[in-house]
Amino acid sequence: MDNLNNYLFIAAILFSLGMFGVITRRNGIAVLMGVELILNAANINFVAFSRFGGMNLDGHIFALFVIVLAAAEAAVALAIVINIYNNLHSINVDDASSMSE
Amino acid sequence: MADLIFWFIAAFTILSAALVVLNNQLLYSAIALLFTLFGVAGLYIFLWADFVAGIQLLVYIGGINVLIIFGIMLTNKISSVRLSQTNVQQGVGGVVSIWFCLILFLTISKTSWFGEYSLEPTETVAAVGTLLLTKYLLPFEAISLLLLGALIGAAFLSREGN
Secondary structure: OOOHHHHHHHHHHHHHHHHHHHHHEOEHHHHHHHHHHHHHHHHHHHHHHHHHOOOOOHHHHHHHHHHHHHHHHHHHHHHHHHHHHHHHOOOEOOOOOOOOO | OHHHHHHHHHHHHHHHHHHHHHOOOHHHHHHHHHHHHHHHHHHHHHOOOHHHHHHHHHHHHHHHHHHHHHHHHHHOOHHHOOOOOEOOOHHHHHHHHHHHHHHHHHHHHHOOOOOOOOOOOOOOHHHHHHHHHOOOHHHHHHHHHHHHHHHHHHHHHOOOOO
């Protein structure tokens, strides 16, 4: 627990899992969950480097900004997903390849 | 004892993250995401980031995860529950992800990071607040404007009859 590498390994695993979700999921909301995993991995890295770089709090600020951006992104993405569902009656991201209705 | 709890939280986080991406039922994935976010908040506490952990609980678990569950409930048809949730790229995606993970592991273990830091844990709320209102005042205001814009945009996009 007092070793930077452990946190980086955990974040790397989380990132890879999130990337796997983004690549393989068909459902738009499931893709969004993969993106959340990736953002959390990045956040762990920010906070871990902040702690082991001499408790420099800039990393905490960046983690907070990432969390706020994730909230904005989730709200807008879900609004888009609901619109796609209303127009196409599915949220399969493979179906949503055309810009027109 | 602390080591034991740390490894327990780490394993818990990774297992529930695996459930998020591998589960076939979307609602179960959302619940597993909730446990993942809890685990990450625990890791933040191990990293002495008490304020970030609190915000993680408030915004991620209280806000984003609830939003995702709402999205699932608004868009899931009962008949589509048994549909396959993955596309044909599963093999390629798995290979790419594992390969990327291995490269990250190699890079992390081969790099010499800064030495061991054994500082005393401090509470960070006051320091983070001071930083937000001095050094990071402009980004702080910009991000509040961005949140307002995202809120208005999301409400406009999901309006009835748009």
